[in-house]
Amino acid sequence: MEDEVRDQSAGNDARSELSRREFVAISIGAGIAAAAGSASAADMPVTEKNVEIKTDEGTCDAAFIYPTSGSHAAVLIWPDAFGLRPSMRDIGKRIAAEGYAVLVPNPFYRIKKAPAIEDPSTFSFQNPSDMAKLQPLMASIGAPGAAEKDAAAFVAWLDQQPQVNKAKKIGTQGYCMGGPLVVRTAAAQADRIGAGASFHGGGLVTNTPNSPHLLAPKIKARMYFGVAKNDDERQPEAKDKLREAFAAAKVPAEIEVYPAQHGWCVPDMPKQPNGEPIYSKTDAEKAWSKLVALYKTALA
Numbered sequence: 001m002e003d004e005v006r007d008q009s010a011g012n013d014a015r016s017e018l019s020r021r022e023f024v025a026i027s028i029g030a031g032i033a034a035a036a037g038s039a040s041a042a043d044m045p046v047t048e049k050n051v052e053i054k055t056d057e058g059t060c061d062a063a064f065i066y067p068t069s070g071s072h073a074a075v076l077i078w079p080d081a082f083g084l085r086p087s088m089r090d091i092g093k094r095i096a097a098e099g100y101a102v103l104v105p106n107p108f109y110r111i112k113k114a115p116a117i118e119d120p121s122t123f124s125f126q127n128p129s130d131m132a133k134l135q136p137l138m139a140s141i142g143a144p145g146a147a148e149k150d151a152a153a154f155v156a157w158l159d160q161q162p163q164v165n166k167a168k169k170i171g172t173q174g175y176c177m178g179g180p181l182v183v184r185t186a187a188a189q190a191d192r193i194g195a196g197a198s199f200h201g202g203g204l205v206t207n208t209p210n211s212p213h214l215l216a217p218k219i220k221a222r223m224y225f226g227v228a229k230n231d232d233e234r235q236p237e238a239k240d241k242l243r244e245a246f247a248a249a250k251v252p253a254e255i256e257v258y259p260a261q262h263g264w265c266v267p268d269m270p271k272q273p274n275g276e277p278i279y280s281k282t283d284a285e286k287a288w289s290k291l292v293a294l295y296k297t298a299l300a
Contacts, residue, residue: 055153060109066101066163073168073299078178084114151185169194180212187215195298205238216249222298223253228262
């Protein structure tokens with residue numbers, strides 16, 4: 001998302017010893033690299049269902065996508081600020097085909113059924129009326145405790161499904177707005193979440209007491225953060241604070257800056273103001289290989 005969206009998301013919400021930080025970075029990087037050789041696209045047949053999940057604050061509409069046979073490690077996908085829609089379902093189907101039982105919820109169910117935004121490709125971050133549609137949606141999931149309540153409901157629901165192997169840890173991935181929700185989920189459901197991946201996450205490091213990066217000590221999962229080039233340029237200290245927080249907590253985490261724009265992983269992103277696409281297939285495929293390798297390492 002653009003700066004305005006990330007600012008709103010963040011609003012809702014020393015340096016560690018070098019040798020230790022390097023050790024954590026090297027060890028997680030080596031583990032993911034070793035698994036990357038087996039991270040080629042899979043082609044398992046999958047089944048997709050529309051489901052409803054009761055939470056403390058209503059009924060969440062969601063997509064549940066899983067390999068047609070067997071039971072598998074579960075994955076929870078937190079969408080970006082445009083919510084549950086075909087592009088997020090496609091991401092869910094693709095990771096399900098790798099052998100995972102995947103839940104893609106509508107994070108805005110408190111306000112509106114999916115799709116909350118009909119066509120993200122025509123959305124303009126410079127248009128006040130468009131932004132006026134987006135901000136209350138984001139505020140609903142960004143409210144204190146909202147993500148944690150939802151994560152508890154989603155994990156409990158997944159663990160009740162016969163397609164989910166409860167002996168295996170759960171993975172969670174998020175895009176843009178979903179990045180900090182991954183961190184909050186991993187902290188709130190530490191005993192079940194074994195891997196978390198944030199791609200162009202907004203508001204991961206803020207100056208507020210509830211900044212997501214401060215949750216590192218509560219996390220037991222292996223983490224990956226893919227950072228957009230323009231996000232890094234705007235907040236260059238964020239990646240260092242992330243590294244320091246996770247290294248100090250002795251939580252394995254890799255933080256990587258991509259030469260791509262915020263939103264690069266999602267095909268239906270609107271164009272940049274200069275007319276160039278935000279989506280970058282080359283960088284999206286690299287991010288995908290990192291994600292699959294992470295899950296193969298941490299959810300086996």
